[in-house]
Amino acid sequence: MFKIQHLQWMGIAAAAIGCLLLGGTAVLNNLNDYRRHSHGALELERFSVLLEAVNAISAERGPANSAMGATDEEAAARRAELAAKRAETDAAVSRMEAVFKGTLGDEECGAAHARLHSDLANGRQKVDFAANTTFAERNPREIARGILAMFTAADAATTLRDLVSGHIMVETPSLAGELMLANSASTLRDQEGRLGSFVVMALVAPPERDPVYLQRMQATDGIIRSLWSTSVSLADKLLPDPEIAGLVEAVQRDFFDGALILALDAAENHTAHNSLSPAVLTADYVPGMRSSELLRTAVVTHSVAAMNRNAEISLKALISAALLTAATLAVLVIVAVVFRRTLFSPLMRLHDDVLALASGDHSEPEPLKGMAREVGNIFTGLDVLRQNLTEKRVLEEEQRRLNRRLRRLAETDTLTGLLNRRALLSRVGAMFRRADRIGESLAVVLFDIDHFKVVNDTHGHAVGDEVLSGVARLIEGTLRTGDTLARIGGEEFVLILRRADHITAYNLLERMRILLGETAVQGKLGLKVTASFGVAMRSAGSAQDWDDIFSLADQRLYMAKGAGRNCIVTEGFSPQTRQRA
DSSP states (O other), X not given: OHHHHHHHHHHHHHHHHHHHHHTHHHHHHHHHHHHHHHHHHHXXXXXXXXXXXXXXXXXXXXXXXXXXXXXXXXXXXXXXXXXXXXXXXXXXXXXXXXXXXXXXXXXXXXXHHHHHHHHHHHHHHHHHHHHTSOTTTOOHHHHHHHHHHHHHHHHHHHHHHHHHHHHHXXXXXXXXXXXXXXXXXXXXXXXXXXXXXXXXXXXXXXXXXXXXXXXXXXXXXHHHHHHHHHTGGGHHHHSOOHHHHHHHHHHIIIIIIIIHHHHHHHHHHOOTTOOSXXXXXXXXXXXXXXXXXXXXXXXXXXXXXXXXXXXXXXXXXXXXXXXXXXXXXXXXXXXXXXXXXXXXXXXXXXXXXXXHHHTTOOOOOOOOOSOOHHHHHHHHHHHHHHHHHHHHHHHHHHHHHHHHHHHHHHHBOTTTOSBOHHHHHHHXXXXXXXXXXXXXXXXXXXXXXXXXXXXXXXXXXXXXXXXXXXXXXXXXXXXXXXXXXXXXXXXXXXXXXXXXOHHHHHHHHHHHHHHHHHSOSBTTTTBOOOEEEEEEEEOTTOOOOHHHHHHHHHHHHHHHHHTTSSOEEOSOOOSOOOOOO
């Protein structure tokens, strides 16, 4: 025992002398710095691909606005420009998906990725609907819907960008400043584009709608100025470089002193007949955002360059420390030969195993032979600890999966994926309280599929289930942000529409009703169905609770059934009351 302890002290003393001579601390620190900066540069390069996709989606709004505002003579050229821009966007999204394939496999990021594709497709559909209408028949509301739908797609892209940024920051905290600055620059460019879109909406909309768009412009203007003053204008402080400083000045000159003033003047001074062409405005406004695009790109480019420079400096320092270490390796050779098998190698292995275990690696390492008995006892204890931690991790993961599954089963209709009755009832109280607090009216809609029993009796319940799922998907795709759709049983569904008066609710439901009657909801047989709708309005501060409002919507649904089905009933009272809330 004494001999072993004596050898251990000899080894410790020799290692201490060697470490002092070799400058082990310097080597390790330089190595960590090199890895950190190299990894940071790689992550920023990957992030630039994501940023390119997000920016491409945002930039697509410009050609989309031009296409929707084009005259019949300009239409073909504008649609061609839009098609080319969409091809660029799709290519950028594809590159992003290839680079972040692993990250997009995460549940939250995957959901955001799916929402991006859905919102982008929906936005393009609404843009095409407006752009493909002749100029004389083009409805300003359809143009507004197209613009707002593309805003939603840009928001989905921003959400995905922020989620992926969060993953990168967790893995590489040192990049937090660069990523936040890049995100702010990207958001600034997006908001600049939105402000221009609001001007386009004001130009094509009736004059009475101008105050709405001017208010949105002012809010967007506030966001732009806040982003600029609190972060983006300070880019040259985080990245001290003449190019960055020049681009900061260019943004101030080109956008704030040029394009922004042009847009605000155009919105406030256009004539009652909207004589200013949206295409002309876009052609004048878009170049003013070019400096913001260049600054956004330069932030990432210079961040990557700075990381690479720091990595090169760390590598040179590492090489210098390694050369110094090599000069003293002879001091440790004899000690390494004597103790390598019995003490040093096992202890190093023990060190690695402990670190691996602490980082969550519970895999069984290969057995090590020829170690000292005392070290072997430590390895035995480590094996016991590893086994216990492995069992604990398995149990915890199984518990988490079970909890997630139970939560989904408790709140989700398994056939359609919508909220079920139980989940809806658990949320309506909060919806009503929020509506009362912000002074918002709600429309509670109860609808069911007409003659659904005939579908089941004729084609079987499997086809009936497909019809239910198809109806759910179709209706869900028409909803606005904040609206709620639930299936409460059989072929019956509940809609809760926010920010809806009688006219708004009726127009939304009428579009749903027409779309439902014209669209096949079961692909193989091409089945189409209709639905009957009962609507009850709840004004802000109303004393009506859920049972009252649901019962009223239920009665009106029966009135719609009695009126021949495939219709919407928003008023009236039926004595055939059903207590089903």
